[in-house]
Amino acid sequence: MTQPRYTPLVAALPANVPFVGPDTLERRRGRPFTARLGANENGFGPSPRAIAAMAAAAGEAWMYGDAENHDLRHALAAHHGCAPENVIVGEGIDGLLGYLCRLLIEPGDSVVTSDGAYPTFNFHVTGFGGILHKLPYKGDHEDPEALLAKAAEIGPKLLYISNPDNPMASHHPGTVMAEMVSRVPSGTLMVLDEAYVELAPEGTEAPIDANDPRVIRMRTFSKAHGLAGARVGYALAHPELIAAFDKIRNHFGMCRMSQAGALAALQDKTWLAYMRRLVEGSRNTIAQIARDNGLEPLPSAANFVAVDCGADGAFATAVLEELAQADVFVRKPGVAPQDRCIRISCGPEPEMHALAAALPDALARARDRTPG
Amino acid sequence: MTQPRYTPLVAALPANVPFVGPDTLERRRGRPFTARLGANENGFGPSPRAIAAMAAAAGEAWMYGDAENHDLRHALAAHHGCAPENVIVGEGIDGLLGYLCRLLIEPGDSVVTSDGAYPTFNFHVTGFGGILHKLPYKGDHEDPEALLAKAAEIGPKLLYISNPDNPMASHHPGTVMAEMVSRVPSGTLMVLDEAYVELAPEGTEAPIDANDPRVIRMRTFSKAHGLAGARVGYALAHPELIAAFDKIRNHFGMCRMSQAGALAALQDKTWLAYMRRLVEGSRNTIAQIARDNGLEPLPSAANFVAVDCGADGAFATAVLEELAQADVFVRKPGVAPQDRCIRISCGPEPEMHALAAALPDALARARDRTPG
Numbered sequence: 001m002t003q004p005r006y007t008p009l010v011a012a013l014p015a016n017v018p019f020v021g022p023d024t025l026e027r028r029r030g031r032p033f034t035a036r037l038g039a040n041e042n043g044f045g046p047s048p049r050a051i052a053a054m055a056a057a058a059g060e061a062w063m064y065g066d067a068e069n070h071d072l073r074h075a076l077a078a079h080h081g082c083a084p085e086n087v088i089v090g091e092g093i094d095g096l097l098g099y100l101c102r103l104l105i106e107p108g109d110s111v112v113t114s115d116g117a118y119p120t121f122n123f124h125v126t127g128f129g130g131i132l133h134k135l136p137y138k139g140d141h142e143d144p145e146a147l148l149a150k151a152a153e154i155g156p157k158l159l160y161i162s163n164p165d166n167p168m169a170s171h172h173p174g175t176v177m178a179e180m181v182s183r184v185p186s187g188t189l190m191v192l193d194e195a196y197v198e199l200a201p202e203g204t205e206a207p208i209d210a211n212d213p214r215v216i217r218m219r220t221f222s223k224a225h226g227l228a229g230a231r232v233g234y235a236l237a238h239p240e241l242i243a244a245f246d247k248i249r250n251h252f253g254m255c256r257m258s259q260a261g262a263l264a265a266l267q268d269k270t271w272l273a274y275m276r277r278l279v280e281g282s283r284n285t286i287a288q289i290a291r292d293n294g295l296e297p298l299p300s301a302a303n304f305v306a307v308d309c310g311a312d313g314a315f316a317t318a319v320l321e322e323l324a325q326a327d328v329f330v331r332k333p334g335v336a337p338q339d340r341c342i343r344i345s346c347g348p349e350p351e352m353h354a355l356a357a358a359l360p361d362a363l364a365r366a367r368d369r370t371p372g
Numbered sequence: 373m374t375q376p377r378y379t380p381l382v383a384a385l386p387a388n389v390p391f392v393g394p395d396t397l398e399r400r401r402g403r404p405f406t407a408r409l410g411a412n413e414n415g416f417g418p419s420p421r422a423i424a425a426m427a428a429a430a431g432e433a434w435m436y437g438d439a440e441n442h443d444l445r446h447a448l449a450a451h452h453g454c455a456p457e458n459v460i461v462g463e464g465i466d467g468l469l470g471y472l473c474r475l476l477i478e479p480g481d482s483v484v485t486s487d488g489a490y491p492t493f494n495f496h497v498t499g500f501g502g503i504l505h506k507l508p509y510k511g512d513h514e515d516p517e518a519l520l521a522k523a524a525e526i527g528p529k530l531l532y533i534s535n536p537d538n539p540m541a542s543h544h545p546g547t548v549m550a551e552m553v554s555r556v557p558s559g560t561l562m563v564l565d566e567a568y569v570e571l572a573p574e575g576t577e578a579p580i581d582a583n584d585p586r587v588i589r590m591r592t593f594s595k596a597h598g599l600a601g602a603r604v605g606y607a608l609a610h611p612e613l614i615a616a617f618d619k620i621r622n623h624f625g626m627c628r629m630s631q632a633g634a635l636a637a638l639q640d641k642t643w644l645a646y647m648r649r650l651v652e653g654s655r656n657t658i659a660q661i662a663r664d665n666g667l668e669p670l671p672s673a674a675n676f677v678a679v680d681c682g683a684d685g686a687f688a689t690a691v692l693e694e695l696a697q698a699d700v701f702v703r704k705p706g707v708a709p710q711d712r713c714i715r716i717s718c719g720p721e722p723e724m725h726a727l728a729a730a731l732p733d734a735l736a737r738a739r740d741r742t743p744g
Contacts, residue, residue: 003585004561004613005529007478013619021439021624036435045434054430054629061426061601061633062417063408064594067393091463091625098622102474106379120623127620157377189376213375222436229433229628241376247385248499250467251492252393255627256601257426261433 035351038329043347046226047271053264065256082210085239093233105130113160116335162193164301171301177206196302198224230258282346313339322362407723410701414598415719419643425636437628454582457611465605477502485532488707534565536673543673549578568674570596602630654718685711694734
C-alpha cells in the first residue's frame with residue numbers, strides 16, 4: 001500500500017508551482033539581480049511608519065497575532081465605508097483565493113477566467129479539482145462580454161477578472177465592473193481582483209455595495225502599500241460569505257508584525273498619495289526607456305508596464321533572458337498575443353538606470369538570436 | 373439558487389473556531405490581561421538577535437518572502453542532520469496541519485487522535501470531512517497502545533500524537549514514539565507533534581529517520597523560540613511527502629520578516645539554552661505557587677504546567693473564570709478527567725507575581741461558587 005494515501009485529487013495534481021520566485025531565480029543564476037523588476041513588487045517600499053510599526057511589533061512577536069484581525073478589519077471597514085463583517089483579512093490575496101476555492105470548488109466544478117490571467121488563481125482552482133474555462137483577451141484587455149457570455153452558457157461557480165489587469169496593466173472603468181456584477185448569472189460568484197486599484201486612474205475602483213452577494217473583491221497591501229513580504233490581503237464581500245471563511249481558515253495564520261504594518265500603512269494616506277506619484281513617474285520612465293529603444297509601452301494603470309517588443313513571444317522571451325544576463329529581472333505574459341510583451345515593474349531610479357543601461361544590448365542580442 | 377454555491381462539505385461545517393484568541397478575550401472583557409498565561413505563548417520572548425533580524429527585514433518588506441524558504445530549510449536540515457528535501461516550512465504548525473489534511477483527507481476518511489488533544493488538528497480534519505476517532509488519555513498521558521490498537525482496527529489515514537503533550541505537559545521518552553512509528557499500520561501516516569520538544573527532558577525528541585515514510589514530525593518557532601506571532605512552523609518527513617505540499621500550499625505565504633527571525637532564532641543556540649533555564653525556573657515557580665495554594669502541579673515537559681485543582685471540571689472552570697476577573701489569563705483542558713486542571717503558561721516574574729497574588733482569592737471565590 002502506498003504510504004501515505006493521498007486523496008485521488010492530490011495524487012493526480014501536477015508538481016507545478018504557480019511562480020518561480022525572484023529569490024529562487026537568483027539562486028539558480030548564482031548571483032543577485034541589480035534590478036528586481038519582475039514580480040510587481042514595489043521597490044519604493046512601504047510607508048516609513050509601517051516599517052517602524054513592524055519593527056516595534058518585532059519585540060512583541062512572542063504573542064500570536066489577533067485571530068480576528070480586529071483593528072485592521074475595523075480600519076479597513078471605515079476606509080471602505082462598510083461594516084467589519086464585510087471584511088476578511090488573510091495571508092495575501094493568494095491565501096484568500098485558496099480559501100475561496102476551498103469554500104466553493106469541488107472536482108468537476110467550472111470556473112471562468114481569462115487566458116493568461118493570474119496563474120495563482122488557476123493553481124488554486126485546479127488544486128481543488130475545478131475546471132478552468134479560459135477566454136481570450138480582447139486586444140490587451142480582459143473581455144467582460146466574453147466572460148459573461150461564457151458564464152451565462154456554463155454557469156460556473158466562480159468568474160474571475162482583475163481590474164486593473166495583470167499582466168497587461170490595462171483597466172476598465174469601475175462602472176464596467178459594477179455592470180458585470182449586475183449581469184453575473186445566478187449561482188455564480190464574481191471574483192474581482194483589485195490588487196492594483198489604488199494605483200489606477202480615478203474611477204477604476206468599482207462602485208459595488210459590499211453587501212452584494214454576487215461578488216467578492218480582493219485587495220492587498222503588497223502593491224501600492226509596498227508590503228508584499230508582510231503577506232496581508234483582504235476581501236470585501238457579503239457578511240455570510242465572509243463568515244464562511246471562518247469555517248476553514250488558519251485562524252492564527254496572520255503575522256503579528258504584518259498586522260501592525262498594514263494598519264500603519266493604511267493610516268498613512270500621505271505616503272499613499274506620494275506613492276501614486278512615484279509610481280506614475282516610474283511608469284513614465286519605463287515608457288520613455290521603451291520608446292528610446294523603439295519599443296511601444298502600453299498604457300498602465302498599475303505599478304508595472306507591459307512593453308510591446310514588436311515581435312512574437314519567442315523574441316520577447318529572448319529580450320527577457322538577455323535582460324536577466326545583465327542582472328535585470330523582468331517577467332512576461334505567458335499567452336499569445338500578449339506574450340509579445342515584457343512586463344516591467346516600477347521601481348526607484350537606480351533600477352530604472354540599470355534597465356535603461358541594459359535594454360539596448362539586450363535587444364541587440366535578442367535580435368541576433370532570433371531569425372527574421 | 374443560493375449564492376454562492378458552497379461545497380456540500382463546507383455548507384455542513386459548523387461556524388466554530390478552534391480557539392478564542394487572547395486578543396479577542398481582552399476585547400470581550402473590555403480590558404487587557406496583566407498576565408497573559410493562557411495560550412502557551414512564550415513571554416520571555418525570542419532571541420534579541422531574532423528581534424533585530426526581523427526589525428532589519430521590516431525595511432525589506434517590499435519584497436516577497438522566498439517561496440522556497442531556502443536558507444531556513446537548509447539551516448533546519450543541518451540542525452536535524454537531514455536533507456533540505458526532508459523539510460517543509462509553513463505558516464505555523466496550524467498551517468501545515470491544514471495542508472496535510474488537505475493532502476490526505478476526503479469526506480469519510482478516518483483519523484485517530486486522543487480525546488482532548490489539539491483542537492486545531494481536529495478543526496482541519498473535520499474541515500476536510502474526516503471522521504475523528506478519539507481515544508481517552510491514560511492517566512494524564514496520551515496512550516500509545518490504545519492509539520495503535522485503534523489504528524490497527526480501523527486503518528486511519530492519520531494517527532496524531534503530541535510529545536510532549538498539550539494540554540497536560542506530560543511526555544513519553546522519544547524511544548516510545550519511535551516504537552510507535554514502527555508499529556503504525558500500513559497506509560497510516562503518524563503525525564508526531566513535537567511543538568514543545570525543545571523544552572522537554574533530554575531523550576524526549578524521537579530518534580526517527582527523516583526518510584521514514586510512516587511519520588511526519590511537526591515543529592515550531594512559536595514555543596521555545598518565542599516567535600508565535602511570526603508564524604513559522606516546519607515539518608520533517610520523507611521527501612515525497614514534503615514535495616506533495618508544493619502541489620497545494622500557498623507558495624508565497626511566508627512573511628519575509630518571519631523567515632529572517634526564525635533563521636536568527638535557530639542560530640542563537642545560546643539563547644535557546646538560556647530559554648530552557650528560564651522555562652524550567654518558571655515551571656518551578658508555577659508549581660510552587662500551586663502548592664502554596666494546596667493544589668497539585670503535574671510534571672511538565674513544556675512551557676506550561678497543568679495544575680490539578682483537586683475537584684471536577686466545573687470547579688477548575690470557576691477558578692479559571694475568577695483568575696480572569698483578576699486579569700490573569702489561563703486556559704484548561706476540555707475533556708474529563710483532565711479538565712480538573714487549569715493550564716498555566718510559563719512567563720516572566722511580573723506575570724508570576726500576578727498569578728501568585730490572584731490565585732488565593734480566585735480559589736476562595738471558586739469554592740464559594742461551587743457546591744460541596
